[in-house]
Amino acid sequence: MILNPQDVEASWYGQKRLGFVQRGLLILLSWLYGGVTRLRRALYDQGLLRRTRLPVPVIVVGNLIVGGAGKTPLTRYLAQALIAAGWRPGIISRGYGRQVPGIRAVGQGDPPRYVGDEPLLYAEDGLPIYVGEQRVAAGQALLAANPLVDILIADDGLQHYALERDIELVVFDNRGFGNGQLLPAGPLREGLERLNDMKMKALVWQGGAPALSNPAIHRYPSFAMRLEPGAVYAVNDRTKEQPLSAFAGQSVIAVAGIGNPERFFQMLRDHGLRVEGKSFPDHHQFTQDDIPVSTCPVLMTEKDAVKCHEFSAGRDRWFVVPVTAHIDPPLPLADWLKHRHRV
Structure with a gap:
């Protein structure tokens, strides 16, 4: 079978x-x-395995279902919101998809096969970012190298129990809990009883919360997150920008190696583009042969573009569609953090 x-x-x-x-x-x-x-x-x-508390507050961004639900745009939103509030955030991540293990700092222009795709986006935002399989060790290394950092965001760290955390932000999208079963019979990484954990602070719903009857989801504040496309730019030249509306009515090829490619394709359709979607597994390591040869524009996500940049010379019709997260109501970070005993 x-x-x-x-x-x-x-x-x-x-x-x-x-x-x-x-x-x-x-x-x-x-x-x-x-x-x-x-x-x-x-x-x-029960304390039989050790949790480690780092010397700064830790906010975990994660989800219960497999696949993309919007963790990366939420992490970027969160970092900018913290900076606006006077904090100096750093980010730790496993660096999924990288081919070189161990703990390392991520810099702009690092090969994605060494550091992963999402960490490169955070580095491009100018944020201190370390990757490592062990988040505690990655956090310790980041803080040692960046003594001014006073708060950490753990990207996709919900199931990394060894890291003590102060706030958990759990991200869902319109798929909700799927059939509500654990892997591999369903999409859940953990059972829904995980929502009863009192460490959890808020649920963030990409696209708005669907009508779900599970009582656990009503115990915590919920926030709606929408993703808005920004100015489209060429993969091989970021200075060449144009609005997404410039592609309205055109036939395009959309390439996506993310957890939920259909969400990206649908966003483009919602803006009037005629989309031929080409999906790849999450964290796919692209080669130039993966990108269709076509007279149509090829549009891709930021996460995929960082892996295509090295072979994009002369590909003037390859474009990146960045997205920005907007959350309503805004996350009350100041109120949450003022109650933490170390702040």
Whole structure:
């Protein structure tokens, strides 16, 4: 029996029905996975595995479902909001998709295969950013190298229990909880009981909260996040900008190697573009052969563009569509942080 990953993922959201034996196998594996994750968390909760508190406040951005829900734009929004409030944030990340392990600082222009794609975006924003499999060690290294940093954002750190945290921001999109089951029978990294953790501060819904009946989601403040496209620019020349509206009515090829490519494609359609979408796995390491040869403009996300820049010379019709997060109401960061005992 062969399980097609695309069919399995489609079944999480009711888009495909699997056979009885396939569903049974996935549920069995889901029970095993759930047992391991609950045991691991219990070991931390009981103090049998050690949590480490860093000397500055830590805000974790993460999600319960696999795939992109908007963590990267939220992290960038959060960093800028903290700077505007007088903080000096740094960011720690695992650096998914990189091919070189270990802890290292990320600088503008670093090869994405060494540091990952999302960390490069944070570095381009001028933020101190360290990557490492062990977030505690990455945070310690960042603080040692950047003594003025007074708050840390842990990108995709919700399940990294070894790192003590002050605030957790959990991101969802319009997929909600899917079928509500754990991997691999469903899209959940952790069970919904994780929402009962009193460390959690807020839920952020990309696109607005869907109508969900789970009572746990009503225990915490919720915020709607929308992603707005900015000025489109050429992959090989950032100074060549034009509004996305300049492409309205045109046929374009949209390339996306992110957790939820359809969200990117739909955003372009919503702005009047005729889109032929080409999807790749999240954190895909692009080669020039992945990008279709076409007379049509090729549009891609910022996250994908950092991996295509090195072979973009002469590709004047490859464009980047940046997005900016807007949150309503604004996150009350000052109120949250003033109650932390170390601030």
